[in-house]
Amino acid sequence: MASYTTQCSRCKETGGRAHSFEYIGHLRDGISNIFYTSLADATEPEDSPDTLAGYLFHMQEVQAHPWIWILDCRGMKSKDLLRSGLAKQLINVVQHTNIETLHGVFILYPTMAMNAVIQCIKPFLYKETRNRIHLCNMGLIDTINRLESAGVPRQEMSHITRKLAVLR
Numbered sequence: 001m002a003s004y005t006t007q008c009s010r011c012k013e014t015g016g017r018a019h020s021f022e023y024i025g026h027l028r029d030g031i032s033n034i035f036y037t038s039l040a041d042a043t044e045p046e047d048s049p050d051t052l053a054g055y056l057f058h059m060q061e062v063q064a065h066p067w068i069w070i071l072d073c074r075g076m077k078s079k080d081l082l083r084s085g086l087a088k089q090l091i092n093v094v095q096h097t098n099i100e101t102l103h104g105v106f107i108l109y110p111t112m113a114m115n116a117v118i119q120c121i122k123p124f125l126y127k128e129t130r131n132r133i134h135l136c137n138m139g140l141i142d143t144i145n146r147l148e149s150a151g152v153p154r155q156e157m158s159h160i161t162r163k164l165a166v167l168r
Contacts, residue, residue: 008057010044017043021058024070024159027151032066032103034156036163040075059098068104068150070160073114091121095129104150106134108143108164140164 011019020042024034035058044054094102107114115135122130134150136143143164147157 008054010054011058014043017041019044019054019058021055025153025156027068027156028153029066029151032068032151033062034068034070034152034160035062036070036072036160038072038074038163040072056093059093059102063098063101066101066103068106068152069102070106070108070147072108072164073111074109076111076114091118091125091129091133094132095125099126099129099132102132104132104134106136106143106146106150108136110135110137 008019011017011021016022020036020038022036024036026033094105107118110118115137118133118135122133125133134146136146140161144157144161147160152160
């Protein structure tokens with residue numbers, strides 16, 4: 001698998017673990033990149049002021065090419081999400097900055113808080129943005145079906161399912 005490195009200053013300090021923004025590979029089109037984030041694996045606290053800046057840096061680094069973002073919410077602290085407003089801020093950035101190249105955000109195992117935030121802000125999003133947000137809350141089979149439909153090839157799917165097999 002080819003390497004694609006995007007590291008903000010906090011990720012450089014933590015060996016790439018501050019924000020858990022990992023390159024997985026390409027979609028079947030051979031052009032669109034796949035990035036995976038596990039909020040539980042990120043060492044930067046979700047309510048840290050630097051968290052949004054870090055994710056914005058990563059998004060800016062990859063926005064030159066088409067991409068999808070797989071956001072694994074297992075182990076996410078809902079209280080931090082609600083208090084910091086990180087989800088709402090990230091969605092606003094996606095809608096206004098990355099809409100041209102970000103083909104989809106696949107939110108795996110969304111918490112009740114994540115579902116609530118998404119449902120509250122969906123009416124205020126552009127239709128194009130709403131159509132790119134995919135809540136995968138029906139388990140592993142639902143997640144695999146949605147990712148395969150998005151064009152994730154077998155090798156990358158294997159890599160993702162190994163990550164999802166890790167118990168949290």
